[in-house]
Amino acid sequence: MNVLKFNNNEELSTKAAEVIIEKIKATENPVIGLATGSTPERTYELLVEKYNNGEVSFKDVTTFNLDEYVGLDPEHINSYHRFMNERLFDHVDIDKNNTYLPNGLAENAEEEAARFDALIHEKGPIDLQVLGLGLNGHIGFNEPGTPFDARTHVAALVESTREANARFFDHIDEVPTDAISMGIGTILDAKEIILLVQGEAKADILRQVVQGEITEDVPASILQKHPNVTVITDIEL
Numbered sequence: 094m095n096v097l098k099f100n101n102n103e104e105l106s107t108k109a110a111e112v113i114i115e116k117i118k119a120t121e122n123p124v125i126g127l128a129t130g131s132t133p134e135r136t137y138e139l140l141v142e143k144y145n146n147g148e149v150s151f152k153d154v155t156t157f158n159l160d161e162y163v164g165l166d167p168e169h170i171n172s173y174h175r176f177m178n179e180r181l182f183d184h185v186d187i188d189k190n191n192t193y194l195p196n197g198l199a200e201n202a203e204e205e206a207a208r209f210d211a212l213i214h215e216k217g218p219i220d221l222q223v224l225g226l227g228l229n230g231h232i233g234f235n236e237p238g239t240p241f242d243a244r245t246h247v248a249a250l251v252e253s254t255r256e257a258n259a260r261f262f263d264h265i266d267e268v269p270t271d272a273i274s275m276g277i278g279t280i281l282d283a284k285e286i287i288l289l290v291q292g293e294a295k296a297d298i299l300r301q302v303v304q305g306e307i308t309e310d311v312p313a314s315i316l317q318k319h320p321n322v323t324v325i326t327d328i329e330l
């Protein structure tokens with residue numbers, strides 16, 4: 094794993110936006126994997142700024158998001174559909190028909206997960222996957238113990254993840270208990286991965302991910318085996 098250390102969130106996000114833009118420019122019909130959460134928020138703002146400055150166009154870009162909560166309508170204030178529309182898609186020239194997230198309202202979530210995985214296979218491979226890191230080492234909603242070869246599936250959120258994400262909801266009871274998440278096997282199919290990790294609270298887990306044993310107890314540790322991963326962080330390892 095290649096680790097790039099920056100001084101603060103602004104620098105880290107600037108680098109992440111640059112890597113995404115370079116990939117879009119260098120690839121015909123680029124397929125980009127996206128994450129939600131706090132970490133990539135500034136990166137998406139910068140992408141919008143750079144689009145407004147004429148530095149990048151998203152018209153030929155296809156996107157796949159890592160995950161969506163089960164049970165949330167795409168318009169729900171906390172759905173990842175809404176997050177992506179508000180942070181990025183509504184502000185750039187992307188064709189929304191080419192932006193894919195799992196459908197959290199599907200009648201059969203397992204079937205929806207399989208459909209989403211097949212779609213990635215059909216339209217992919219993903220040229221560049223953006224990841225954030227959970228405090229427990231999760232990527233997507235692949236919580237500790239998830240098999241490394243899992244495909245897109247219905248994932249139960251562990252209590253600590255629901256607590257971490259409760260900050261976006263009025264009450265923890267409103268945080269869904271399940272999500273549809275790209276599996277680790279699906280994520281590892283991406284040609285290139287950037288893992289964005291911001292803030293001292295994640296220093297211990299990032300050290301385990303980069304320097305520790307490769308174990309399903311630390312889901313992101315498997316990234317050590319991927320041939321093209323860059324960690325973009327403000328943490329000193």
Ligand code: F6R
Nearest residue numbers: 128129130131132225226227233
């Ligand atoms: C989001 C996702 C999660 C987050 C992770 C970190 O789509 O898949 O794995 O990347 O929980 O979240 P933040 O950035 O809010 O600390």
